[in-house]
Each structure stands twice: as C-alpha cells, then as structure tokens.
Amino acid sequence: MALRNLSKLKIHKFGIRQFSKEANLVSVAVNDKTGVATLNLQRPPVNSLNLEILSEISSTLTDLEKNKTRGLILTSKNEGIFSAGLDIMEMYKPDVERMKKFWTTLQDTWIKLYSCSFPSVALINGHAPAGGCLLALSCEYRVMFKNCTIGLNETQLGIVAPQWFISSMRNVIGQRQTESALTQGRMFKTEEALSIGMIDEVVENNEEGVARAAAFLKRFERIPPMARAMTKKYIRKETIENMVKNREEDLKNFVTYGTQPAVQEYLGAYLQSLKKKSKA
Numbered sequence: 001m002a003l004r005n006l007s008k009l010k011i012h013k014f015g016i017r018q019f020s021k022e023a024n025l026v027s028v029a030v031n032d033k034t035g036v037a038t039l040n041l042q043r044p045p046v047n048s049l050n051l052e053i054l055s056e057i058s059s060t061l062t063d064l065e066k067n068k069t070r071g072l073i074l075t076s077k078n079e080g081i082f083s084a085g086l087d088i089m090e091m092y093k094p095d096v097e098r099m100k101k102f103w104t105t106l107q108d109t110w111i112k113l114y115s116c117s118f119p120s121v122a123l124i125n126g127h128a129p130a131g132g133c134l135l136a137l138s139c140e141y142r143v144m145f146k147n148c149t150i151g152l153n154e155t156q157l158g159i160v161a162p163q164w165f166i167s168s169m170r171n172v173i174g175q176r177q178t179e180s181a182l183t184q185g186r187m188f189k190t191e192e193a194l195s196i197g198m199i200d201e202v203v204e205n206n207e208e209g210v211a212r213a214a215a216f217l218k219r220f221e222r223i224p225p226m227a228r229a230m231t232k233k234y235i236r237k238e239t240i241e242n243m244v245k246n247r248e249e250d251l252k253n254f255v256t257y258g259t260q261p262a263v264q265e266y267l268g269a270y271l272q273s274l275k276k277k278s279k280a
C-alpha cells in the first residue's frame with residue numbers, strides 16, 4: 001500500500017488509477033493490487049469534523065469517484081477514536097457565514113459518501129458518536145473494534161438530528177430501533193451495536209479489521225461495477241433525493257435552530273463538561 005500525491009495521477013498496470021492526497025487532515029492510501037482506497041481521518045485529538053476536514057473528505061470522495069476506485073475503507077489514524085462527530089466549536093458562538101459553509105460542506109460530504117458508486121466500508125477503530133456515526137452509517141458495511149461506542153447522541157446535547165441523519169440510521173436498523181435510539185440519544189457499545197445490526201462485524205485489532213473490510217469489498221470482485229452501482233443508486237435514491245430537495249431548508253433550520261439561545265446554552269454546557277472530563 002502506498003501513499004501518493006494526489007496531483008500525480010497515473011494508470012497502474014492493472015488499469016486502475018492510483019492516487020492519494022497529500023493533505024493535513026485526511027490521507028489516502030491506495031492498494032496497488034486491488035485498487036481499494038483507504039481514507040484515514042487524522043485530525044487530532046479526536047477527529048472532530050470541522051469545515052476544513054469536511055472539505056478534504058468531500059474533495060477526496062470526488063477524486064476517488066473520478067479515478068474509479070474499486071472500493072473505500074474509511075477509518076481513523078487515531079486508534080481509539082473514529083470521529084467525535086461534528087466539531088462543536090463550529091456550532092458554539094458561531095460566525096454565521098462560516099456556520100453556513102460548514103453545514104453545506106457536511107451536506108456535500110454526506111451526499112458524496114452516501115451515493116458513491118464504489119463499495120464502502122467503515123472500519124470503526126474507535127468511538128463514533130453523532131457525526132462520526134453518520135459517516136459510518138453512510139458506508140455499506142461496518143466493522144468495529146471491541147470496547148467502543150457508536151450512536152446518534154444529539155438529543156443528549158439538546159439538539160435535534162436532522163432528517164437525513166435519521167434516515168441514514170433508519171435505513172440500517174429500521175424505524176423502531178431508530179426511534180428508540182434517537183429519542184434517548186443512545187450510544188451503543190460494540191456488542192450492542194452488533195446485536196441490532198448497526199454494525200456488521202466485531203474485530204480485535206486493525207489488522208483483522210483491514211482484512212474483514214477487504215473481504216467485504218472482495219465480494220464485489222466478480223459483480224459488474226455498473227450493475228452494482230446502479231442497484232445501490234436505486235436503493236438509496238429516495239433518501240438522497242429527499243435530502244437534496246430539502247437542503248436549503250435544512251441549512252436554514254440548522255442556522256435558525258443552532259443559534260437559538262437555549263441551544264447555545266446546551267452546547268456551551270456540553271463543551272464545558274467535555275473539557276472538565278479531559279482535565280480530571
């Protein structure tokens with residue numbers, strides 16, 4: 001597996017374009033033999049998703065699509081944390097113009113990941129709350145380390161998960177489990193997530209995780225890519241169209257709702273509790 005500069009596109013002897021990104025907040029490694037790209041989130045300390053990392057994920061997904069990658073493994077360089085979700089600092093006492101750009105970039109990233117033509121696996125090698133969970137749910141398969149947690153915990157923060165977050169979960173675990181999980185803002189331990197089908201496999205370590213993710217992607221080796229991609233597109237069409245149709249309204253809701261004093265108070269208190277915990 002090699003890390004390459006994105007600017008250097010080349011056709012490999014297997015006929016697969018190979019590339020990766022020389023960037024700060026994500027890195028991409030492409031397996032020469034299989035054409036599978038591993039996208040690593042690497043924004044210390046907890047891979048919280050701010051405007052900059054989302055922009056990099058989004059542009060990387062565009063590049064992977066253009067370069068006809070054969071599959072994606074989405075994971076974290078920071079073992080122990082897949083992603084802490086959206087960077088709360090983007091929502092707390094926000095600059096409204098940046099806040100809009102942030103949300104629009106999150107929408108773009110989700111659309112690209114949710115609708116990508118290539119098969120995708122989240123190798124969840126650490127905790128995955130909220131936006132971290134959303135990224136994982138947007139993939140087609142989820143492999144997770146033991147002793148971690150995953151879930152959409154928004155209500156615990158006093159915020160409301162948008163419709164497309166909810167649909168992403170509902171499409172994986174169904175209406176009843178989603179309603180129960182989201183109204184409580186419940187975080188699931190690995191084994192619990194497995195038992196409700198939120199994740200597909202549990203692994204001991206990174207080596208095993210990469211092997212299981214690769215095994216999932218290998219299932220498509222003999223499936224004509226076009227047929228596969230069109231089938232995925234049809235299955236996900238309604239969810240994506242709903243979001244795209246409502247994205248302006250979704251942005252408006254985010255700004256209006258997110259800037260309300262009561263929501264700001266919740267976010268401020270939550271941030272304080274996180275900071276206290278890290279100082280204890």
Ligand SMILES: CCCCCCCC/C=C\C=C\CC(=O)SCCNC(=O)CCNC(=O)[C@H](O)C(C)(C)COP(=O)(O)OP(=O)(O)OC[C@H]1O[C@@H](n2cnc3c(N)ncnc32)[C@H](O)[C@@H]1OP(=O)(O)O
Pocket residue numbers: 045046048081083084085086087088089127129130131132153154157159160161162253254257258271274275276277278279
């Ligand atoms: C009517 C309809 C309206 C629709 C409107 C839509 C509104 C929806 C809006 C938003 C949706 C948001 C979804 C989200 O993703 S919100 C983010 C939720 N994330 C979390 O709750 C996770 C919080 N973090 C943790 O639980 C832990 O940090 C954990 C990831 C488990 C890692 O734990 P640990 O390794 O122990 O690390 P620390 O807790 O010590 O954290 C290290 C430092 O990082 C800071 N931190 C952590 N998470 C975040 C974050 N998400 N954003 C910003 N900063 C974060 C933490 O404060 C520590 O900072 P410091 O070192 O300065 O103390």
